[in-house]
Amino acid sequence: MRNETGVYQRHTRRCPSEAGARGYAKHKCTGTWTYVIDVGRDSNNNRVQEKKGGFQKKEDARTARADRLRELRGRTADAYSITVGEYLELWLSRKRGLRESTRRCYQAHIDDYLAPRSARCGWSIWNGGLTTSRTSSPTSPSA
Helix, strand or coil: CCCCCCEEECCCCCCCECCCCCCECHHHCCCCEEEEEEEEECCCCCEEEEEEEEECCHHHHHHHHHHHHHHHHCCCHHHCCEEHHHHHHHHHHHCCCCCHHHHHHHHHHHHHHHHHHHHHHCEEEECCEEEECCCCCECCCCC
């Protein structure tokens, strides 16, 4: 059986181990099922995950995970919306290993060209896509 990403079984001391081998007897384990979802990154660019456990069956954990993913994807645009200029400032602040001259050059391009043009066009980043304030629907940056 294929391992499903995001759903796994927690083992306890009461879970029987396989005879003569390392690990647990999968069909006899008494541990509960847990799901995990990647939510994004925090302000330090560290991975943020949401975990929930205690499910007696794998199918229950799968269903709960799918429901939570639908809930997270269904948030309003305002919860995720930032301007392109704000996004670029955030992106540059998280870049590691840049020489100072490269960082100054990137900052100059953001300040002189990218942020002003995106503001004039009304572009914003919404849930991973580019939108305009006039249409509030995904668009291409060719405008």
